[in-house]
Amino acid sequence: MTTPARRLSSRIAAIAESATLKVDAKAKALIAEGRPVVSYGAGEPDFPTPAHVVEAAVAAARDPRNHRYSPAAGLPDLREAIAEKTLRDSGTTVSPSQVIVTNGGKQAVYQSFAALLDDGDEVILPAPYWTTYPEAIALAGGVTVEVFAGADQEYKVTVDQLEAARTERTKVLVFCSPSNPTGAVYTRDEVTAIATWALEHGVWIISDEIYQDLTYDGVEAVSVTEAVPEVADQTILVNGVAKTYAMTGWRVGWMVGPADVVAGAANLQSHLSSNVSNVSQRAALAALTGPQDEVEVMRRAFDARRATIVRELNSIDGVVTPTPQGAFYVYPDVSGLLGREWGGVTPTTSLELADLILDQADVAVVPGEAFGPSGYLRLSYALGDAPLLEGVQRLQRLFS
Incomplete structure:
Protein backbone atom coordinates (compact mmCIF):
# COMPACT_ATOMS: atom_id res chain seq x y z
CA MET A 1 0.00 0.00 0.00
CA THR A 2 1.38 3.37 -0.99
CA THR A 3 1.98 5.84 1.82
CA PRO A 4 0.00 9.07 1.25
CA ALA A 5 2.16 12.00 0.27
CA ARG A 6 2.69 14.57 2.98
CA ARG A 7 0.66 17.65 2.05
CA LEU A 8 2.90 20.21 3.77
CA SER A 9 6.65 20.38 3.99
CA SER A 10 8.01 19.50 7.41
CA ARG A 11 9.31 23.03 7.92
CA ILE A 12 5.98 24.68 7.14
CA ALA A 13 4.01 22.12 9.12
CA ALA A 14 6.16 22.85 12.17
CA ILE A 15 5.43 26.59 12.20
CA ALA A 16 3.31 27.75 15.13
CA GLU A 17 0.77 30.50 14.60
CA SER A 18 1.85 33.87 15.98
CA ALA A 19 0.60 33.84 19.56
CA THR A 20 0.20 37.59 19.73
CA LEU A 21 -1.82 37.77 16.52
CA LYS A 22 -3.85 34.75 17.64
CA VAL A 23 -4.82 36.44 20.89
CA ASP A 24 -5.62 39.66 19.08
CA ALA A 25 -7.77 37.86 16.50
CA LYS A 26 -9.67 35.99 19.23
CA ALA A 27 -10.29 39.20 21.14
CA LYS A 28 -11.59 40.95 18.02
CA ALA A 29 -13.87 38.00 17.24
CA LEU A 30 -15.34 38.13 20.75
CA ILE A 31 -15.83 41.89 20.46
CA ALA A 32 -17.68 41.32 17.18
CA GLU A 33 -19.97 38.91 19.04
CA GLY A 34 -20.78 41.63 21.57
CA ARG A 35 -18.37 40.69 24.37
CA PRO A 36 -16.84 43.77 26.11
CA VAL A 37 -13.30 42.49 25.75
CA VAL A 38 -10.31 44.67 26.62
CA SER A 39 -7.32 43.42 24.66
CA TYR A 40 -3.72 43.91 25.71
CA GLY A 41 -2.63 41.44 23.02
CA ALA A 42 -1.28 43.26 19.98
CA GLY A 43 1.76 45.52 20.04
CA GLU A 44 0.03 48.18 18.02
CA PRO A 45 -0.22 51.91 18.85
CA ASP A 46 -3.81 53.12 19.11
CA PHE A 47 -2.88 56.46 17.53
CA PRO A 48 -3.51 57.26 13.86
CA THR A 49 -0.54 57.60 11.54
CA PRO A 50 0.62 61.26 11.54
CA GLY A 290 9.24 65.09 8.32
CA PRO A 291 8.21 66.67 11.64
CA GLN A 292 8.76 64.47 14.71
CA ASP A 293 6.37 66.29 17.06
CA GLU A 294 3.71 63.58 17.04
CA VAL A 295 6.30 60.93 17.84
CA GLU A 296 7.03 62.73 21.10
CA VAL A 297 3.31 63.13 21.84
CA MET A 298 2.84 59.38 21.48
CA ARG A 299 5.93 58.58 23.52
CA ARG A 300 4.72 60.74 26.40
CA ALA A 301 1.30 59.09 26.29
CA PHE A 302 2.93 55.66 26.45
CA ASP A 303 5.03 56.86 29.38
CA ALA A 304 1.94 57.89 31.34
CA ARG A 305 0.21 54.61 30.56
CA ARG A 306 3.32 52.72 31.64
CA ALA A 307 3.13 54.31 35.09
CA THR A 308 -0.57 53.49 35.39
CA ILE A 309 -0.38 49.84 34.40
CA VAL A 310 2.69 49.07 36.52
CA ARG A 311 1.13 50.69 39.59
CA GLU A 312 -2.22 48.97 39.15
CA LEU A 313 -0.83 45.52 38.35
CA ASN A 314 1.49 45.61 41.35
CA SER A 315 -1.49 46.23 43.60
CA ILE A 316 -2.60 42.64 42.88
CA ASP A 317 -1.27 40.13 45.41
CA GLY A 318 0.79 37.55 43.54
CA VAL A 319 1.79 39.80 40.63
CA VAL A 320 5.31 41.25 40.32
CA THR A 321 5.74 43.77 37.50
CA PRO A 322 9.18 45.26 36.89
CA THR A 323 9.03 48.80 35.49
CA PRO A 324 9.95 48.64 31.80
CA GLN A 325 12.25 51.33 30.44
CA GLY A 326 11.28 51.01 26.79
CA ALA A 327 8.78 49.78 24.18
CA PHE A 328 5.13 49.60 25.31
CA TYR A 329 4.81 46.31 27.15
CA VAL A 330 4.80 45.12 30.73
CA TYR A 331 5.81 41.55 31.54
CA PRO A 332 4.54 40.68 35.01
CA ASP A 333 5.66 37.58 36.84
CA VAL A 334 2.33 35.93 37.74
CA SER A 335 3.66 32.74 39.30
CA GLY A 336 2.07 33.90 42.56
CA LEU A 337 -1.37 33.47 41.00
CA LEU A 338 -0.78 29.91 39.84
CA GLY A 339 -1.92 26.92 41.86
CA ARG A 340 -4.66 28.97 43.51
CA GLU A 341 -8.40 28.74 42.83
CA TRP A 342 -10.02 31.62 40.98
CA GLY A 343 -13.71 31.39 40.14
CA GLY A 344 -13.69 27.63 40.50
CA VAL A 345 -10.60 27.18 38.31
CA THR A 346 -7.04 26.47 39.49
CA PRO A 347 -4.57 27.44 36.75
CA THR A 348 -1.13 25.83 36.89
CA THR A 349 0.40 27.58 33.87
CA SER A 350 0.26 31.10 32.49
CA LEU A 351 -1.48 29.66 29.41
CA GLU A 352 -4.30 28.40 31.62
CA LEU A 353 -4.28 31.69 33.52
CA ALA A 354 -4.66 33.68 30.29
CA ASP A 355 -7.65 31.52 29.31
CA LEU A 356 -9.18 32.08 32.74
CA ILE A 357 -8.70 35.84 32.48
CA LEU A 358 -10.37 35.98 29.07
CA ASP A 359 -13.27 33.74 30.11
CA GLN A 360 -14.01 35.34 33.47
CA ALA A 361 -12.89 38.96 33.06
CA ASP A 362 -13.15 39.58 29.30
CA VAL A 363 -9.50 40.64 29.24
CA ALA A 364 -7.10 39.36 26.58
CA VAL A 365 -3.42 38.94 27.50
CA VAL A 366 -0.63 36.86 25.96
CA PRO A 367 0.74 34.00 28.10
CA GLY A 368 4.43 33.63 28.81
CA GLU A 369 4.62 30.35 26.90
CA ALA A 370 4.56 32.43 23.69
CA PHE A 371 7.86 34.07 24.70
CA GLY A 372 9.67 31.42 26.74
CA PRO A 373 8.96 29.83 30.13
CA SER A 374 5.54 29.77 31.77
CA GLY A 375 4.69 32.00 34.71
CA TYR A 376 4.46 35.34 32.95
CA LEU A 377 2.01 37.45 30.96
CA ARG A 378 2.61 40.13 28.36
CA LEU A 379 0.33 43.15 28.31
CA SER A 380 0.68 45.93 25.75
CA TYR A 381 -0.17 49.40 27.03
CA ALA A 382 -0.45 50.81 23.52
CA LEU A 383 -4.20 51.18 23.89
CA GLY A 384 -6.40 54.03 25.07
CA ASP A 385 -6.21 55.32 28.64
CA ALA A 386 -9.78 54.32 29.54
CA PRO A 387 -9.66 50.69 28.34
CA LEU A 388 -6.18 50.28 29.83
CA LEU A 389 -7.43 51.20 33.31
CA GLU A 390 -10.71 49.29 32.89
CA GLY A 391 -8.88 46.09 31.99
CA VAL A 392 -6.54 46.21 34.96
CA GLN A 393 -9.42 46.95 37.31
CA ARG A 394 -11.15 43.83 36.03
CA LEU A 395 -8.03 41.86 36.91
CA GLN A 396 -7.97 43.42 40.36
CA ARG A 397 -11.57 42.30 40.95
CA LEU A 398 -10.91 38.79 39.59
CA PHE A 399 -7.86 38.23 41.79
CA SER A 400 -9.11 39.97 44.93
Whole structure:
Protein backbone atom coordinates (compact mmCIF):
# COMPACT_ATOMS: atom_id res chain seq x y z
CA MET A 1 0.00 0.00 0.00
CA THR A 2 1.38 3.37 -0.99
CA THR A 3 1.98 5.84 1.82
CA PRO A 4 0.00 9.07 1.25
CA ALA A 5 2.16 12.00 0.27
CA ARG A 6 2.69 14.57 2.98
CA ARG A 7 0.66 17.65 2.05
CA LEU A 8 2.90 20.21 3.77
CA SER A 9 6.65 20.38 3.99
CA SER A 10 8.01 19.50 7.41
CA ARG A 11 9.31 23.03 7.92
CA ILE A 12 5.98 24.68 7.14
CA ALA A 13 4.01 22.12 9.12
CA ALA A 14 6.16 22.85 12.17
CA ILE A 15 5.43 26.59 12.20
CA ALA A 16 3.31 27.75 15.13
CA GLU A 17 0.77 30.50 14.60
CA SER A 18 1.85 33.87 15.98
CA ALA A 19 0.60 33.84 19.56
CA THR A 20 0.20 37.59 19.73
CA LEU A 21 -1.82 37.77 16.52
CA LYS A 22 -3.85 34.75 17.64
CA VAL A 23 -4.82 36.44 20.89
CA ASP A 24 -5.62 39.66 19.08
CA ALA A 25 -7.77 37.86 16.50
CA LYS A 26 -9.67 35.99 19.23
CA ALA A 27 -10.29 39.20 21.14
CA LYS A 28 -11.59 40.95 18.02
CA ALA A 29 -13.87 38.00 17.24
CA LEU A 30 -15.34 38.13 20.75
CA ILE A 31 -15.83 41.89 20.46
CA ALA A 32 -17.68 41.32 17.18
CA GLU A 33 -19.97 38.91 19.04
CA GLY A 34 -20.78 41.63 21.57
CA ARG A 35 -18.37 40.69 24.37
CA PRO A 36 -16.84 43.77 26.11
CA VAL A 37 -13.30 42.49 25.75
CA VAL A 38 -10.31 44.67 26.62
CA SER A 39 -7.32 43.42 24.66
CA TYR A 40 -3.72 43.91 25.71
CA GLY A 41 -2.63 41.44 23.02
CA ALA A 42 -1.28 43.26 19.98
CA GLY A 43 1.76 45.52 20.04
CA GLU A 44 0.03 48.18 18.02
CA PRO A 45 -0.22 51.91 18.85
CA ASP A 46 -3.81 53.12 19.11
CA PHE A 47 -2.88 56.46 17.53
CA PRO A 48 -3.51 57.26 13.86
CA THR A 49 -0.54 57.60 11.54
CA PRO A 50 0.62 61.26 11.54
CA ALA A 51 -1.36 63.33 9.04
CA HIS A 52 1.63 64.50 7.00
CA VAL A 53 2.59 60.87 6.44
CA VAL A 54 -0.89 60.02 5.21
CA GLU A 55 -0.88 63.03 2.89
CA ALA A 56 2.45 61.94 1.43
CA ALA A 57 0.91 58.54 0.69
CA VAL A 58 -2.11 60.14 -0.97
CA ALA A 59 0.16 62.20 -3.20
CA ALA A 60 2.25 59.12 -3.99
CA ALA A 61 -0.83 57.15 -4.98
CA ARG A 62 -1.68 59.84 -7.54
CA ASP A 63 1.81 59.84 -9.05
CA PRO A 64 2.05 57.33 -11.95
CA ARG A 65 5.72 56.73 -11.16
CA ASN A 66 4.61 54.82 -8.08
CA HIS A 67 2.32 52.57 -10.12
CA ARG A 68 5.29 50.61 -11.48
CA TYR A 69 7.96 48.26 -10.22
CA SER A 70 10.80 49.92 -8.35
CA PRO A 71 14.18 48.58 -7.15
CA ALA A 72 13.70 45.43 -5.07
CA ALA A 73 15.96 46.73 -2.31
CA GLY A 74 13.96 49.92 -1.91
CA LEU A 75 13.52 53.44 -3.27
CA PRO A 76 16.88 55.26 -3.33
CA ASP A 77 15.50 58.24 -1.37
CA LEU A 78 14.18 56.00 1.38
CA ARG A 79 17.38 53.98 1.62
CA GLU A 80 19.30 57.23 2.00
CA ALA A 81 16.90 58.40 4.74
CA ILE A 82 17.31 55.08 6.56
CA ALA A 83 21.10 55.43 6.39
CA GLU A 84 20.76 58.89 7.91
CA LYS A 85 18.49 57.55 10.67
CA THR A 86 20.99 54.77 11.38
CA LEU A 87 23.70 57.38 11.93
CA ARG A 88 21.41 59.60 14.00
CA ASP A 89 19.84 56.96 16.25
CA SER A 90 22.25 54.01 16.11
CA GLY A 91 25.48 56.01 15.95
CA THR A 92 26.66 54.08 12.92
CA THR A 93 27.67 55.34 9.48
CA VAL A 94 26.39 53.18 6.64
CA SER A 95 25.94 53.61 2.91
CA PRO A 96 22.43 53.50 1.40
CA SER A 97 23.68 50.43 -0.51
CA GLN A 98 23.85 48.64 2.87
CA VAL A 99 20.09 49.07 3.36
CA ILE A 100 17.23 46.85 2.18
CA VAL A 101 13.63 48.01 2.58
CA THR A 102 11.37 45.10 3.54
CA ASN A 103 7.69 44.33 3.96
CA GLY A 104 7.68 45.12 7.66
CA GLY A 105 10.21 44.22 10.30
CA LYS A 106 9.21 40.56 10.14
CA GLN A 107 10.54 40.16 6.62
CA ALA A 108 13.77 41.82 7.69
CA VAL A 109 14.09 39.34 10.56
CA TYR A 110 13.35 36.38 8.30
CA GLN A 111 15.81 37.50 5.61
CA SER A 112 18.52 38.15 8.17
CA PHE A 113 18.39 34.57 9.41
CA ALA A 114 18.06 33.22 5.87
CA ALA A 115 21.14 35.17 4.80
CA LEU A 116 23.32 33.93 7.66
CA LEU A 117 22.27 30.43 8.65
CA ASP A 118 23.07 27.00 7.28
CA ASP A 119 21.38 23.84 8.52
CA GLY A 120 22.37 23.13 12.11
CA ASP A 121 23.83 26.54 12.89
CA GLU A 122 22.93 27.58 16.43
CA VAL A 123 21.34 30.88 17.36
CA ILE A 124 21.53 32.11 20.95
CA LEU A 125 18.14 33.60 21.75
CA PRO A 126 17.72 35.50 25.02
CA ALA A 127 14.34 34.75 26.60
CA PRO A 128 11.76 36.14 27.02
CA TYR A 129 11.81 36.68 23.25
CA TRP A 130 9.49 37.89 20.51
CA THR A 131 7.43 34.94 19.35
CA THR A 132 8.53 35.17 15.69
CA TYR A 133 12.27 34.70 16.28
CA PRO A 134 12.35 30.92 16.86
CA GLU A 135 10.04 30.28 13.91
CA ALA A 136 12.22 32.36 11.57
CA ILE A 137 15.33 30.58 12.87
CA ALA A 138 13.79 27.17 12.20
CA LEU A 139 12.68 28.18 8.69
CA ALA A 140 16.29 29.06 7.92
CA GLY A 141 17.47 25.67 9.17
CA GLY A 142 18.93 27.02 12.39
CA VAL A 143 18.71 25.70 15.93
CA THR A 144 17.46 27.94 18.73
CA VAL A 145 19.42 27.93 21.99
CA GLU A 146 17.39 29.76 24.65
CA VAL A 147 19.08 31.71 27.44
CA PHE A 148 16.56 32.84 30.05
CA ALA A 149 16.71 35.91 32.28
CA GLY A 150 13.83 36.38 34.70
CA ALA A 151 12.40 39.34 36.56
CA ASP A 152 15.21 39.05 39.13
CA GLN A 153 17.65 40.01 36.33
CA GLU A 154 15.32 42.67 34.90
CA TYR A 155 14.92 40.25 31.96
CA LYS A 156 18.47 40.94 30.74
CA VAL A 157 20.98 38.17 30.02
CA THR A 158 24.63 38.37 31.04
CA VAL A 159 27.83 37.65 29.14
CA ASP A 160 28.44 34.70 31.46
CA GLN A 161 25.11 33.19 30.40
CA LEU A 162 25.89 33.75 26.73
CA GLU A 163 29.32 32.19 27.06
CA ALA A 164 27.83 29.15 28.82
CA ALA A 165 25.47 28.69 25.85
CA ARG A 166 28.11 29.14 23.15
CA THR A 167 29.32 26.06 21.25
CA GLU A 168 31.32 25.45 18.09
CA ARG A 169 28.00 25.58 16.21
CA THR A 170 27.06 29.06 17.48
CA LYS A 171 26.63 31.46 14.54
CA VAL A 172 24.28 34.22 15.70
CA LEU A 173 23.11 36.08 18.79
CA VAL A 174 19.71 37.78 18.70
CA PHE A 175 19.71 41.09 20.57
CA CYS A 176 16.61 43.20 21.20
CA SER A 177 16.79 46.38 23.28
CA PRO A 178 14.27 47.80 24.07
CA SER A 179 12.74 44.37 24.33
CA ASN A 180 9.55 42.86 23.10
CA PRO A 181 8.01 41.37 25.26
CA THR A 182 9.56 42.81 28.45
CA GLY A 183 10.37 46.45 27.73
CA ALA A 184 13.84 45.91 29.20
CA VAL A 185 16.62 48.22 27.97
CA TYR A 186 20.28 47.25 28.32
CA THR A 187 22.66 49.88 29.67
CA ARG A 188 25.59 51.13 27.60
CA ASP A 189 28.00 49.05 29.70
CA GLU A 190 25.85 45.93 29.24
CA VAL A 191 25.62 46.49 25.48
CA THR A 192 29.37 47.05 25.28
CA ALA A 193 30.10 43.84 27.17
CA ILE A 194 27.80 41.76 24.97
CA ALA A 195 29.04 43.27 21.70
CA THR A 196 32.66 42.79 22.79
CA TRP A 197 31.94 39.14 23.61
CA ALA A 198 30.38 38.62 20.17
CA LEU A 199 33.33 40.31 18.47
CA GLU A 200 35.88 38.21 20.32
CA HIS A 201 34.17 34.94 19.41
CA GLY A 202 33.11 35.74 15.86
CA VAL A 203 29.42 35.55 16.68
CA TRP A 204 27.07 37.48 14.40
CA ILE A 205 24.49 39.79 15.99
CA ILE A 206 21.01 40.35 14.64
CA SER A 207 19.93 43.43 16.57
CA ASP A 208 16.23 44.32 16.50
CA GLU A 209 15.97 48.09 17.05
CA ILE A 210 12.29 48.56 16.20
CA TYR A 211 11.58 50.16 19.62
CA GLN A 212 14.72 52.29 19.88
CA ASP A 213 12.78 55.58 19.84
CA LEU A 214 10.46 54.52 22.67
CA THR A 215 12.40 54.85 25.93
CA TYR A 216 11.55 56.54 29.22
CA ASP A 217 13.09 58.14 32.31
CA GLY A 218 15.96 59.53 30.25
CA VAL A 219 17.13 56.03 29.30
CA GLU A 220 18.98 55.67 25.98
CA ALA A 221 18.72 52.67 23.69
CA VAL A 222 22.35 52.09 22.73
CA SER A 223 23.05 50.19 19.52
CA VAL A 224 25.63 47.40 19.56
CA THR A 225 27.40 49.01 16.62
CA GLU A 226 27.58 52.33 18.43
CA ALA A 227 28.95 50.74 21.60
CA VAL A 228 31.53 48.64 19.73
CA PRO A 229 31.97 49.96 16.16
CA GLU A 230 34.22 47.05 15.18
CA VAL A 231 31.30 44.63 15.52
CA ALA A 232 29.45 46.29 12.61
CA ASP A 233 31.08 43.89 10.14
CA GLN A 234 29.24 41.00 11.81
CA THR A 235 25.97 42.75 12.69
CA ILE A 236 22.61 43.17 11.00
CA LEU A 237 20.37 45.94 12.33
CA VAL A 238 16.62 45.43 11.91
CA ASN A 239 14.17 48.30 12.21
CA GLY A 240 11.03 49.90 10.76
CA VAL A 241 8.43 52.64 11.04
CA ALA A 242 5.64 50.54 12.56
CA LYS A 243 5.95 51.30 16.26
CA THR A 244 7.44 54.80 16.39
CA TYR A 245 5.08 56.29 13.81
CA ALA A 246 1.93 54.19 14.41
CA MET A 247 2.35 52.59 10.98
CA THR A 248 1.88 48.89 11.70
CA GLY A 249 -0.44 48.41 8.72
CA TRP A 250 1.82 50.17 6.22
CA ARG A 251 4.35 47.29 6.29
CA VAL A 252 7.69 49.04 5.93
CA GLY A 253 10.78 47.74 7.69
CA TRP A 254 14.45 47.43 6.81
CA MET A 255 17.69 45.63 7.44
CA VAL A 256 21.13 47.24 7.53
CA GLY A 257 24.34 45.26 7.39
CA PRO A 258 27.68 44.50 5.72
CA ALA A 259 27.65 44.88 1.93
CA ASP A 260 28.08 41.20 1.07
CA VAL A 261 25.26 40.06 3.37
CA VAL A 262 22.95 42.82 2.17
CA ALA A 263 23.67 41.87 -1.44
CA GLY A 264 22.74 38.27 -0.72
CA ALA A 265 19.57 39.29 1.08
CA ALA A 266 18.67 41.60 -1.80
CA ASN A 267 18.98 38.67 -4.21
CA LEU A 268 16.62 36.70 -1.98
CA GLN A 269 14.12 39.55 -1.83
CA SER A 270 14.23 39.97 -5.62
CA HIS A 271 12.73 36.50 -5.88
CA LEU A 272 10.68 36.46 -2.69
CA SER A 273 8.67 39.70 -2.81
CA SER A 274 10.45 42.26 -5.01
CA ASN A 275 9.82 45.87 -3.96
CA VAL A 276 7.73 47.03 -1.02
CA SER A 277 4.63 49.04 -2.02
CA ASN A 278 5.87 52.33 -3.42
CA VAL A 279 3.06 54.22 -1.69
CA SER A 280 4.08 52.80 1.66
CA GLN A 281 7.73 53.60 0.97
CA ARG A 282 6.84 57.22 0.20
CA ALA A 283 4.90 57.35 3.46
CA ALA A 284 7.87 55.95 5.36
CA LEU A 285 10.13 58.55 3.77
CA ALA A 286 7.80 61.30 4.98
CA ALA A 287 7.80 59.76 8.46
CA LEU A 288 11.60 59.67 8.72
CA THR A 289 12.28 63.08 7.21
CA GLY A 290 9.24 65.09 8.32
CA PRO A 291 8.21 66.67 11.64
CA GLN A 292 8.76 64.47 14.71
CA ASP A 293 6.37 66.29 17.06
CA GLU A 294 3.71 63.58 17.04
CA VAL A 295 6.30 60.93 17.84
CA GLU A 296 7.03 62.73 21.10
CA VAL A 297 3.31 63.13 21.84
CA MET A 298 2.84 59.38 21.48
CA ARG A 299 5.93 58.58 23.52
CA ARG A 300 4.72 60.74 26.40
CA ALA A 301 1.30 59.09 26.29
CA PHE A 302 2.93 55.66 26.45
CA ASP A 303 5.03 56.86 29.38
CA ALA A 304 1.94 57.89 31.34
CA ARG A 305 0.21 54.61 30.56
CA ARG A 306 3.32 52.72 31.64
CA ALA A 307 3.13 54.31 35.09
CA THR A 308 -0.57 53.49 35.39
CA ILE A 309 -0.38 49.84 34.40
CA VAL A 310 2.69 49.07 36.52
CA ARG A 311 1.13 50.69 39.59
CA GLU A 312 -2.22 48.97 39.15
CA LEU A 313 -0.83 45.52 38.35
CA ASN A 314 1.49 45.61 41.35
CA SER A 315 -1.49 46.23 43.60
CA ILE A 316 -2.60 42.64 42.88
CA ASP A 317 -1.27 40.13 45.41
CA GLY A 318 0.79 37.55 43.54
CA VAL A 319 1.79 39.80 40.63
CA VAL A 320 5.31 41.25 40.32
CA THR A 321 5.74 43.77 37.50
CA PRO A 322 9.18 45.26 36.89
CA THR A 323 9.03 48.80 35.49
CA PRO A 324 9.95 48.64 31.80
CA GLN A 325 12.25 51.33 30.44
CA GLY A 326 11.28 51.01 26.79
CA ALA A 327 8.78 49.78 24.18
CA PHE A 328 5.13 49.60 25.31
CA TYR A 329 4.81 46.31 27.15
CA VAL A 330 4.80 45.12 30.73
CA TYR A 331 5.81 41.55 31.54
CA PRO A 332 4.54 40.68 35.01
CA ASP A 333 5.66 37.58 36.84
CA VAL A 334 2.33 35.93 37.74
CA SER A 335 3.66 32.74 39.30
CA GLY A 336 2.07 33.90 42.56
CA LEU A 337 -1.37 33.47 41.00
CA LEU A 338 -0.78 29.91 39.84
CA GLY A 339 -1.92 26.92 41.86
CA ARG A 340 -4.66 28.97 43.51
CA GLU A 341 -8.40 28.74 42.83
CA TRP A 342 -10.02 31.62 40.98
CA GLY A 343 -13.71 31.39 40.14
CA GLY A 344 -13.69 27.63 40.50
CA VAL A 345 -10.60 27.18 38.31
CA THR A 346 -7.04 26.47 39.49
CA PRO A 347 -4.57 27.44 36.75
CA THR A 348 -1.13 25.83 36.89
CA THR A 349 0.40 27.58 33.87
CA SER A 350 0.26 31.10 32.49
CA LEU A 351 -1.48 29.66 29.41
CA GLU A 352 -4.30 28.40 31.62
CA LEU A 353 -4.28 31.69 33.52
CA ALA A 354 -4.66 33.68 30.29
CA ASP A 355 -7.65 31.52 29.31
CA LEU A 356 -9.18 32.08 32.74
CA ILE A 357 -8.70 35.84 32.48
CA LEU A 358 -10.37 35.98 29.07
CA ASP A 359 -13.27 33.74 30.11
CA GLN A 360 -14.01 35.34 33.47
CA ALA A 361 -12.89 38.96 33.06
CA ASP A 362 -13.15 39.58 29.30
CA VAL A 363 -9.50 40.64 29.24
CA ALA A 364 -7.10 39.36 26.58
CA VAL A 365 -3.42 38.94 27.50
CA VAL A 366 -0.63 36.86 25.96
CA PRO A 367 0.74 34.00 28.10
CA GLY A 368 4.43 33.63 28.81
CA GLU A 369 4.62 30.35 26.90
CA ALA A 370 4.56 32.43 23.69
CA PHE A 371 7.86 34.07 24.70
CA GLY A 372 9.67 31.42 26.74
CA PRO A 373 8.96 29.83 30.13
CA SER A 374 5.54 29.77 31.77
CA GLY A 375 4.69 32.00 34.71
CA TYR A 376 4.46 35.34 32.95
CA LEU A 377 2.01 37.45 30.96
CA ARG A 378 2.61 40.13 28.36
CA LEU A 379 0.33 43.15 28.31
CA SER A 380 0.68 45.93 25.75
CA TYR A 381 -0.17 49.40 27.03
CA ALA A 382 -0.45 50.81 23.52
CA LEU A 383 -4.20 51.18 23.89
CA GLY A 384 -6.40 54.03 25.07
CA ASP A 385 -6.21 55.32 28.64
CA ALA A 386 -9.78 54.32 29.54
CA PRO A 387 -9.66 50.69 28.34
CA LEU A 388 -6.18 50.28 29.83
CA LEU A 389 -7.43 51.20 33.31
CA GLU A 390 -10.71 49.29 32.89
CA GLY A 391 -8.88 46.09 31.99
CA VAL A 392 -6.54 46.21 34.96
CA GLN A 393 -9.42 46.95 37.31
CA ARG A 394 -11.15 43.83 36.03
CA LEU A 395 -8.03 41.86 36.91
CA GLN A 396 -7.97 43.42 40.36
CA ARG A 397 -11.57 42.30 40.95
CA LEU A 398 -10.91 38.79 39.59
CA PHE A 399 -7.86 38.23 41.79
CA SER A 400 -9.11 39.97 44.93
